[in-house]
Amino acid sequence: MRLPQRSFILAALTALAMGVFPGVSGAGELDDVLADARTSTYSASRLVVSLWGGQTQVSRQFVEHADDMEIVRTDSSWSMTGYGKAVSMGDEPSGIAFLSHQPNVLASRYTVVERGAVRHMSRPGRVVDIMEGDVLRASLLIDKRSGALLIQDLFSSDGSLYRRTTLTDFRAYRTYQAPMDPTEVSAEIVMPEHAYLLPVNVAGYARAGTFAAPGGSEHGYYTDGLFRFSLFILDGNTVVTGLEEPMAFVVESGVYQMVPTAQAVRIHWSNGSNTFVLVGDLPPDHLANVLNELPSPATPNIIARWLKRFFG
Amino acid sequence: MAGLNGSNERLTMLLSSYLDGGLSHSELDEVVSSLEHDEDVVAQFRELKEVRSALRALPMLDLPLFLVPGEHPIEQLSAYLDGELITEELPILSTHLDTCVECRRELAELDRARTAVRALPGVEPPSFLDLHRPKVEDQKRSKRAVIAAMAGVAAVTVAFVVAPFSSSQEPTAVSISDLQARHAAVSSVPSSGTAVQISNAP
Numbered sequence: 001m002r003l004p005q006r007s008f009i010l011a012a013l014t015a016l017a018m019g020v021f022p023g024v025s026g027a028g029e030l031d032d033v034l035a036d037a038r039t040s041t042y043s044a045s046r047l048v049v050s051l052w053g054g055q056t057q058v059s060r061q062f063v064e065h066a067d068d069m070e071i072v073r074t075d076s077s078w079s080m081t082g083y084g085k086a087v088s089m090g091d092e093p094s095g096i097a098f099l100s101h102q103p104n105v106l107a108s109r110y111t112v113v114e115r116g117a118v119r120h121m122s123r124p125g126r127v128v129d130i131m132e133g134d135v136l137r138a139s140l141l142i143d144k145r146s147g148a149l150l151i152q153d154l155f156s157s158d159g160s161l162y163r164r165t166t167l168t169d170f171r172a173y174r175t176y177q178a179p180m181d182p183t184e185v186s187a188e189i190v191m192p193e194h195a196y197l198l199p200v201n202v203a204g205y206a207r208a209g210t211f212a213a214p215g216g217s218e219h220g221y222y223t224d225g226l227f228r229f230s231l232f233i234l235d236g237n238t239v240v241t242g243l244e245e246p247m248a249f250v251v252e253s254g255v256y257q258m259v260p261t262a263q264a265v266r267i268h269w270s271n272g273s274n275t276f277v278l279v280g281d282l283p284p285d286h287l288a289n290v291l292n293e294l295p296s297p298a299t300p301n302i303i304a305r306w307l308k309r310f311f312g
Numbered sequence: 313m314a315g316l317n318g319s320n321e322r323l324t325m326l327l328s329s330y331l332d333g334g335l336s337h338s339e340l341d342e343v344v345s346s347l348e349h350d351e352d353v354v355a356q357f358r359e360l361k362e363v364r365s366a367l368r369a370l371p372m373l374d375l376p377l378f379l380v381p382g383e384h385p386i387e388q389l390s391a392y393l394d395g396e397l398i399t400e401e402l403p404i405l406s407t408h409l410d411t412c413v414e415c416r417r418e419l420a421e422l423d424r425a426r427t428a429v430r431a432l433p434g435v436e437p438p439s440f441l442d443l444h445r446p447k448v449e450d451q452k453r454s455k456r457a458v459i460a461a462m463a464g465v466a467a468v469t470v471a472f473v474v475a476p477f478s479s480s481q482e483p484t485a486v487s488i489s490d491l492q493a494r495h496a497a498v499s500s501v502p503s504s505g506t507a508v509q510i511s512n513a514p
Contacts, residue, residue: 036358039361067331067361067364068500068502069500070500081496081497081499081500082500083500083501083502084497084498084500084501084502085497085500086493086494086496086497086500088493094493096493096494096497097497098494098497098498098501145347145348145351145354146347147358172344172347172348173330173343173344173347173348174344190494190497190498209498209501211494211498213491213494214484214486214490214491215484215486217486219494219498221495221498221499228495228499229495230491230494230495230498230499232486232491232494234484234486235484237482237483237484238483238484238485238486239483239484239485239486240485240486240487240488240491241485241486241487241488242487242488242489243488259488264492264495266488266491266492268488277486277488277491279488279491279492279495280495
């Protein structure tokens, strides 16, 4: 092929690509969007509505967000999360701190598509869609000035909306003093620890840290750059409390106990030798893929079922 | 510029104080108004925040505590004399000793003290005690043998009779809210400068 012809074809392909995919960008752009949102400064009311297994979970909180740190107030207590620390002030003040830095996991499987400028709550904003291949994963309405995510819609692979987060009473760059000095709460400091049981990669999620967890168990933190979950592998003899009235979550690999909240899903199962707990904000189809790659729940044999029937 | 009149230094100072939470009410109103209406101020604010987060994301130095300026490896000196320092620690301590007169003096004193202790005469028991020693030793030995045999019998009894009727281990209780708090905390750990690109899902 002669050079002028080749140049012409290249130019035509480039023009076609630009016309077909306006405003498409990759992992770096998503990283920028998320970093801006993380470090934005505002106070607002946050309404989260989630739909899991046919049940709706709703949460409304007053949040103050500043520079990677968030304070959530309720009538009787407040909690603060940021810089690897979670402090909760209520009947039982508690704190936990992770001191290590995690690698910056770039979300290579997502692309960001600009959908244009909008006005929301009389403020200039823009809408971006986050695509995983052809699947719309998230649609974000971003406040232009502060970078805060005013509306976040998250979708499952079948196109159904499973979580919407909305900020109302939004005040950019306005936060208030923390109600109490969090240093007054004694915190458990968690150190990174070598993991023996936790996989390095699960269904497109990378392990970004491994830590010691209660009862000598292992805690792995996983992310795909957009969604995140923690996997706890506990001793088989461990009893997990606070999972009253769980729902059944059925996937190819078995039946799991699920307790959804508005902001996260909590999954519990046992394979006989270990007890597993997964806590995270991943979409239902991602969750199914992750569970299918982890050890399956043990099916109780006929004697165990018979004993359970008679003795509970 | 809408709200912040005056020099660029003043703007930087106000934005910096804003990030530190050190503004007065009137200054805060001024900064918020400027951030809401002036894109240049927003751009400068973001730049300032990026610098701060870059500083925070710098990898923490993994230096041993005794190498921090002003610190002396007093606890390491004893291990140094005993030849118990690990491979990585030895050259670090040697380098420190090359430059620190105080630690060299401390090491010399420690060495002198040890030599003095070693030089103390040993205390020999009186000769009449030697006559009884074998007998006492024999009695002790036979007592130990009886105790060991009894312990063995007890262990076998426990293994065969008691164990099948008891659970192997007390169950540990873990609260789901504790695990969720751990997830929330670790999710907020700042990212380091190291970038990890993960592959597409299969």
